[in-house]
Amino acid sequence: MLQAIRHLLRAVVVVRCLGRHGALSFFNDLPLKPWQRRLLRWLNREDMPGRRGQRLAAALLELGPIYVKLGQGLGTRPDLMGAEVAADLAELQDKLPPFPGSEAVKTIEEDLGAPLETIFLHFDRIPVAAASVAQVHKAVTLDGRDVAVKVLRPGIDVLIEQDLQFCAFFAWVLERVLPNSDRFQPEAVVRIFAETTRRELDLRMEAAACDEFRHNNQDADFFRVPAVDWMRTGRRVFTMEWVEGIASDEPERLRAAGIDPERVLETASNVFFAQVFETGFFHGDMHPGNTFIEPDGTIVPVDYGIMGRLDMPTRLFLGELLVAFLARDYARVAAVQVRWGLVPAHVDQGSLAQACRAISEPIMGLPLNEISIGRLLGQFFEVAAAYEMRVKPELLLLQKTMMVAEGVGRALNPKVNMWQLAQPLVERWIATHLGPAAQARFAWETAQDLAERLPRIARRADAVLALAEQQPDRDRRSRLANLDRLAWLLVGLALGWLLT
8 A cells, every 4th residue: 555655646746747848748649538638738838848759858857767768768669659759769868977986896895795906906986987777987807907897876776676666557557547548558668668677787687698799799800899707797797898999970080090981881781780680689779879999990889788689580571571662562561561470461451551652762762872771660660550560679679779870870971871781781691581492491490390399299189188088077078089180180280291
């Protein structure tokens, strides 16, 4: 009861803050009852300047760190918020004043179980960066290596858990009080957000992501991932190699340092392609502040708290979708979505194809260097939501990452598009994985997998029959006969698949 009262009081604070910034206007789109509309008009300041997304961003910034992170998450959901609002939310900056260096030292000593002087030769108590969850310090190891030490804010796990519980409660209330609010999927959004945020509170997960990313890119030319210092990493502390360089969106500084921005762009394009299509594991937050260019032109990303993972079916879907869009074959664009199960079969494919044409032609009609695949995907997800498309969060994160990468690419060379540079690689990958040979290989691998599972199918059928024999039932014999026929049907289908 006490917690429910606390949640209700917090809800009053949140609603008042949203209203003060004019951010409650999002609910105007819902079929509210007359008294709800009057209440909304009374609570919401309609005269506030700025776009809806900017007003919402300002409110979330005032509410605190966890709401800023929620806003950033919504910034990856153009299918829910609309492209313009999502773009405004994506610009929210996750920054806070630093906490005392003495608190960071205490956390390090507790987490690593040793005095600071036995861990580092030198530790700079003034952080180089501070965000809502953690801050970063520069240090020198006992063997003389420069490292970056990321330390969680003291007590942040308790505070975040309280905020997450309130967000879950608030989402639950919204879906039950406001009609058709489920269009925004508040409970699902908060659930995914909570899972991601809780993972961020264990810095060993970020270290593992960095280590996997380093392994995936160990053979890449002019692209390097910092090494993890596992001996100085724990749940609340993450230590990795120190990185210095020029920000990736400063072409004049790069040229002054003797670095060719065009070669940097070519490297970034090739590596981004490899992340998305070859390994399916990509950096989800490669904005200029997280990407440095070393003196020899090597790209070094940092901050591995947001990573995306695409399984092979999703990569194949994405590849086929891009091919259809680039060929301007909108019937195929619609068919691809149905075939891969992202859109229900009952959807009118002709209408969906028409909608895809409407958002694609203005983009695909631009000069090649101005075409934005990230923008195209963003508008596609927004339109497809009206056709019951079930978009995976990873694809939405990828779309946001594409937009950021394309922006950096334009800063490096406005005359060249990242897609132009990576297109031959993508087309070769698609031909390899979607061509006739690939289809035959996929069928053979499926048949092999089915052959391996045949004995298990037979054993499970026997187990079901044995269980049925133990159950006293008037129709036991009839059920046994049906189960027997079903078991043999499964085996027959499996054998038929193998022989075709």
